Amino acid sequence: MNGAESVFRRKELLWTLAVRDIRVRYKQSYLGIAWAVIQPFTLMVIFTFVFGKLAKIDTADIPYPIFAYAALVPWTFFASALGTAIPSVVQNASIVKKVYFPREILPLSTVISSLMDFAIAFVVLLGMMVWFGAPFAWTMVFLPVLLLLTIMIAMAIALFASAVNVYYRDIRYAVPLLLQLWMYATPVAYPLQLLKDNGYAWVYYANPMGPVIESFRRILVHGTLPDFPGLAISAGIAIVILIPAYWFFKRVEMNFADIV
Numbered sequence: 001m002n003g004a005e006s007v008f009r010r011k012e013l014l015w016t017l018a019v020r021d022i023r024v025r026y027k028q029s030y031l032g033i034a035w036a037v038i039q040p041f042t043l044m045v046i047f048t049f050v051f052g053k054l055a056k057i058d059t060a061d062i063p064y065p066i067f068a069y070a071a072l073v074p075w076t077f078f079a080s081a082l083g084t085a086i087p088s089v090v091q092n093a094s095i096v097k098k099v100y101f102p103r104e105i106l107p108l109s110t111v112i113s114s115l116m117d118f119a120i121a122f123v124v125l126l127g128m129m130v131w132f133g134a135p136f137a138w139t140m141v142f143l144p145v146l147l148l149l150t151i152m153i154a155m156a157i158a159l160f161a162s163a164v165n166v167y168y169r170d171i172r173y174a175v176p177l178l179l180q181l182w183m184y185a186t187p188v189a190y191p192l193q194l195l196k197d198n199g200y201a202w203v204y205y206a207n208p209m210g211p212v213i214e215s216f217r218r219i220l221v222h223g224t225l226p227d228f229p230g231l232a233i234s235a236g237i238a239i240v241i242l243i244p245a246y247w248f249f250k251r252v253e254m255n256f257a258d259i260v
Helices: 003-009 011-026 032-054 064-085 093-098 105-132 138-167 170-184 192-197 201-206 209-222 228-259
Strands: none
Touching (some): 032 105, 064 138, 064 170, 064 209, 105 138, 138 170, 138 209, 192 201, 201 209, 201 228
């Protein structure tokens, strides 16, 4: 039985774990699901002041708050998915030790549960588009494709990192710093043209999340087509990472129960 088929046969477990993760995330939380909006919205306010007001980043005719928030929504989803998926095997040690199931269900379920936060933050984005008078273009039909590619990139990294985290717990603490550095290497707070004008276009194409974030902004705010060449490169990088990452995960998962 291959991995995909094995996971599909246990889709009820996948769904159960995803729902559990959502409930645990907001259990005994006073603000509840509002936290899904607070992080990207707070960053948007900070970026608006620093990059929009002080640095006066040129965003053409797009108001900076919606320019930034349109990129922060998918980036926050990506960062949250990784932040919860990487320690997922260790955090579920009790069930890993008791019963066998495809261990990749653990990081996958946390990535799926992060979609709830994305959906909530996305609704706020739609409200901002109405507030700022941004049109709802037909290019939004590409949203599921971009979301699927984001999930694939997150899973490619999470499979490898979650397996390594079982052996070396330090990786969990390095992730927030690495994600913060990664965000600034991605056109989230600034336009892509800024990278190109300064001779750093290669950073954009070497970064699988670069074309994804840029395409989110294009289809939602600019109403233009995604960056198809860039997305093709991102998909290629994701596949190149995903295949060996999955192989490595399956190779070492037999030892998880003894180590966690």
